[in-house]
Amino acid sequence: MEVYELANIKSAKKRILVNRTKAARNKSIRSAVKTSMRKVDEAVANNDKAAAEVALKEAISTISKATSKGVYHKNNCARKVSRLSKAVNSIG
Template sequence: MANIKSAKKRILVNETKAARNKAIKSKVKTYVKKVESAVANNDAEAAAVALREATVEINKAGSKGVYHKNTCSRKISRLSKAVNKIS
């Protein structure tokens, strides 16, 4: 356990940031699952709509520093590829 005041503060700040990152990652995963389920059902319209929503959420996560920009690009690319296959 930390004894120094600044170390105690770092622990609190890190917990706050970790909770925020976890919430954002969870949100992204939910949107990704929506796209994947639409692709699995061969529903091109629903998949396209879900892809647009997922892209926005993934880019937001990237701009907030939760994901690296290349990770965001890779996720979007893979989803786009899957949606384009069923179209």
């Protein structure tokens, strides 16, 4: 695979390829996190406590995995989980 960038040095060309791969992986993980968070928000909006709790458990798992892989900072993870938990707990 040829790299069409300004890089002329072999290691720099490799860096470009590696960075593209990692960026694609991170994008996929971030997308999965957003989807799981959206599912929790939808359940909260519909006042469905049972569905919200199930979605919350899955969202926490997804967010934690993303954090362990270095996609998110641990405080970012904690903030997301806290906000989702607060939303679920607000359902009567």
